[in-house]
Amino acid sequence: xxxxxxxxxRFDPAEELAAFTAAHPQAGGIVSFLGxxxxxxxxxxxxxxxxxxxxxxxxxELAEGVRGRWVLDGLLVVHRSGVMVPGEPIVFVAAAAxxxxxxxxxxxxxxxxxxxxxxFWKREKAGGEWRWIEPRAQDFEDLSRWA
Amino acid sequence: xxxxxxxxxRFDPAEELAAFTAAHPQAGGIVSFLGxxxxxxxxxxxxxxxxxxxxxxxxxELAEGVRGRWVLDGLLVVHRSGVMVPGEPIVFVAAAAxxxxxxxxxxxxxxxxxxxxxxFWKREKAGGEWRWIEPRAQDFEDLSRWA
Amino acid sequence: MAARLVFLGRLEELAGSGDAALALAAPLNWxxxxxxxxxxxxxxxxxxxxxxxVRVAINxxxxxxxxxLVLGDGDELAFLPPVSGG
Amino acid sequence: MAARLVFLGRLEELAGSGDAALALAAPLNWxxxxxxxxxxxxxxxxxxxxxxxVRVAINxxxxxxxxxLVLGDGDELAFLPPVSGG
Numbered sequence: 404x405x406x407x408x409x410x411x412x413r414f415d416p417a418e419e420l421a422a423f424t425a426a427h428p429q430a431g432g433i434v435s436f437l438g439x440x441x442x443x444x445x446x447x448x449x450x451x452x453x454x455x456x457x458x459x460x461x462x463x464e465l466a467e468g469v470r471g472r473w474v475l476d477g478l479l480v481v482h483r484s485g486v487m488v489p490g491e492p493i494v495f496v497a498a499a500a501x502x503x504x505x506x507x508x509x510x511x512x513x514x515x516x517x518x519x520x521x522x523f524w525k526r527e528k529a530g531g532e533w534r535w536i537e538p539r540a541q542d543f544e545d546l547s548r549w550a
Numbered sequence: 551x552x553x554x555x556x557x558x559x560r561f562d563p564a565e566e567l568a569a570f571t572a573a574h575p576q577a578g579g580i581v582s583f584l585g586x587x588x589x590x591x592x593x594x595x596x597x598x599x600x601x602x603x604x605x606x607x608x609x610x611e612l613a614e615g616v617r618g619r620w621v622l623d624g625l626l627v628v629h630r631s632g633v634m635v636p637g638e639p640i641v642f643v644a645a646a647a648x649x650x651x652x653x654x655x656x657x658x659x660x661x662x663x664x665x666x667x668x669x670f671w672k673r674e675k676a677g678g679e680w681r682w683i684e685p686r687a688q689d690f691e692d693l694s695r696w697a
Numbered sequence: 698m699a700a701r702l703v704f705l706g707r708l709e710e711l712a713g714s715g716d717a718a719l720a721l722a723a724p725l726n727w728x729x730x731x732x733x734x735x736x737x738x739x740x741x742x743x744x745x746x747x748x749x750x751v752r753v754a755i756n757x758x759x760x761x762x763x764x765x766l767v768l769g770d771g772d773e774l775a776f777l778p779p780v781s782g783g
Numbered sequence: 784m785a786a787r788l789v790f791l792g793r794l795e796e797l798a799g800s801g802d803a804a805l806a807l808a809a810p811l812n813w814x815x816x817x818x819x820x821x822x823x824x825x826x827x828x829x830x831x832x833x834x835x836x837v838r839v840a841i842n843x844x845x846x847x848x849x850x851x852l853v854l855g856d857g858d859e860l861a862f863l864p865p866v867s868g869g
Contacts, residue, residue: 415568416567416568416571417564417565417567417568417571418564420563420564420567420582420584421562421563421564424563424564424584424586428586428588428589428590428636428637429588429589429590429591430586430588431585431586431588432583432584432585432586433583433584433586434581434582434583434584434657435567435581435582435584436579436580436581436650436653436654437567437571437579437580437581437582438578438579438650439571439575439577439578439579439580441575441576441577441578441648442575442576443575443576444576452705452706452709452715454703454705454754454775454777456754456756456757456758456775457754457757457759457775457777489575490575501588503583503585503661503665503692504692506583507583507654507657507658507661510581510654511654514650514654517782518650518782519780519782520780521780521782522777522780523780523781523782524705524706524707524778524780524781525781525782535706535707535710535781536781536782537779537781538779538780538781538782539781539782542782545650545651599791599792599795599801601789601791601840601861601863603840603842603843603844603861604840604843604845604861604863664868665868666866666868667866668866668868669863669866670866670867670868671791671792671793671864671866671867672867672868682792682793682796682867683867683868684865684867685865685866685867685868686867686868689868
């Protein structure tokens with residue numbers, strides 16, 4: 404079973420890693436990715452909107468796809484929605500596996516697909532003004548690595 | 551500057567992640583790898599020996615090599631020596647970067663090189679008997695990915 | 698009779714809000730819907746939702762061909778521009 | 784006069800301990816050292832340290848060609864079999 408959550412409130416990635424590690428003592432390796440709102444880039448706040456009927460089901464489907472592709476002991480996907488400030492975590496993905504390579508590939512793949520295919524719309528506040536963020540070409544390039 | 555430590559006592563990877571994240575608020579992404587003594591494989595204990603004049607200097611040199619190869623905001627390498635029991639962390643590597651791909655590649659590369667080139671000798675206790683572990687062919691294959 | 702419309706991403710700006718109720722006298726096909734939205738909201742909104750990259754979901758399910766949909770009483774229709782990543 | 788020997792990994796088993804002092808009457812070259820270790824510890828130890836995959840470090844520095852080393856008073860000589868990963 405994978406643990407897939409869409410949260411509206413701030414979460415603590417270190418606590419998530421501790422709980423996930425404790426839940427998978429049989430795994431030799433755990434790879435995690437933490438994405439956070441960067442400080443210092445002039446962004447005052449970031450908002451992620453989602454469409455509830457699609458977003459969480461698609462995240463669960465992605466997790467199932469990852470589980471089918473690599474041999475994992477566990478997979479965790481935690482994603483925020485709503486307004487976040489610099490330093491605040493946006494997404495935390497962790498993959499536990501017997502073999503290191505599987506854990507790295509699974510976390511990497513999950514992030515590439517979350518970034519490019521998840522039902523999230525992002526806007527950023529800078530200089531007091533909100534503006535919607537367009538899809539990045541880099542996200543599609545990242546995705547094409549897995550084709 | 552990288553944070554490279556060789557520890558003789560148990561450490562808490564979640565605490566390390568929290569401190570590393572707090573130290574790098576300008577990084578958008580942080581990839582970590584945690585290696586722990588697996589439960590359930592019949593191993594009762596694992597011991598890592600090292601040779602002090604070589605081991606930590608080589609870990610520092612590896613960290614410098616990683617910093618030269620990818621654009622990182624920070625790099626953390628924490629490695630245990632001594633006797634560890636199942637569930638206990640062995641190694642924790644974290645890379646903070648503006649770009650997700652750099653953080654993934656740096657952590658992956660650091661682990662492959664730590665596993666295959668670091669001055670550690672490992673023995674395992676199973677059925678009450680200690681036995682030395684030979685180098686694994688897989689470690690050398692992992693390494694050849696970066697050539 | 699009414700349907701609920703949901704506008705995601707920058708479509709929200711064109712629509713003036715993230716969701717709206719649309720009064721219906723009878724079921725609307727795609728072309729009639731685009732005309733209604735152009736008239737009641739903004740002609741740019743009507744144009745935007747016709748773009749190839751804007752998907753639609755009806756009652757939470759993605760629609761394969763939006764030109765073929767028919768909007769009826771009680772339906773929720775969501776307009777989904779390209780996602781911009783988490 | 785004495786030198787310190789350090790045995791890592793499975794060489795420790797052949798040597799009977801992780802380190803040992805070696806009394807020296809005069810500096811020892813590699814061949815004389817292998818003979819001393821075979822005689823005082825175990826012939827298998829002498830054989831093992833000659834293997835291509837066993838590196839040596841003198842006073843903490845890796846030696847490029849172990850056959851060329853000369854062990855003198857106060858030196859620390861470490862025998863390093865292939866590492867087995869962290």
